[in-house]
Amino acid sequence: MRAPFALFALTAPLMLGLSACGDPAPTYIDQAWVRLSPNKDTPSAGYFIAHGGDSGAQLRGVLTDYALKVEMHESMSSGGMTSMKPVESVDIPAKSQVAFAPGGKHLMLWGVNDTAISRGKMQLTFLMSNGDRLLVDAVIRKADGTDSATPAPSKPGEHEGH
Numbered sequence: 418m419r420a421p422f423a424l425f426a427l428t429a430p431l432m433l434g435l436s437a438c439g440d441p442a443p444t445y446i447d448q449a450w451v452r453l454s455p456n457k458d459t460p461s462a463g464y465f466i467a468h469g470g471d472s473g474a475q476l477r478g479v480l481t482d483y484a485l486k487v488e489m490h491e492s493m494s495s496g497g498m499t500s501m502k503p504v505e506s507v508d509i510p511a512k513s514q515v516a517f518a519p520g521g522k523h524l525m526l527w528g529v530n531d532t533a534i535s536r537g538k539m540q541l542t543f544l545m546s547n548g549d550r551l552l553v554d555a556v557i558r559k560a561d562g563t564d565s566a567t568p569a570p571s572k573p574g575e576h577e578g579h
């Protein structure tokens with residue numbers, strides 16, 4: 418099932434070097450976020466959009482220092498039952514995008530690090546078939562959809578001088 422995503426690239430923080438005319442458009446990842454499991458014993462889920470750029474690539478895996486383990490999964494439903502299985506690699510065709518979204522492909526993250534949770538984001542490393550490693554910050558949201566970041570206690574005058 419393809420997620421009916423109408424959200425196009427709002428931001429692409431890692432598109433370094435894209436501005437030069439004539440350079441091939443690279444493969445990149447954006448809109449990465451993690452939905453934190455309400456229960457520490459069950460894995461959290463991660464979502465993002467992979468863009469194939471001009472040449473396309475295969476996503477071979479995802480690493481992070483901020484969780485014990487990460488796997489790529491695919492959910493599928495048949496006969497009213499939903500199940501999921503690990504996937505080894507995902508094709509990101511040229512000039513198209515592949516959404517990892519609720520109900521479809523997703524990441525499973527075990528043991529998300531408390532420091533990352535209170536910071537509200539975690540860096541993910543996407544391993545591509547061409548050898549590229551794409552570093553992307555994923556926003557961490559609690560199961561109720563709110564930001565997981567613990568607000569820093571505000572000090573007088575903190576908001577001045579920016």
Ligand SMILES: [Cu+2]
Binds near residue numbers: 490491524
């Ligand atoms: Cu899963």
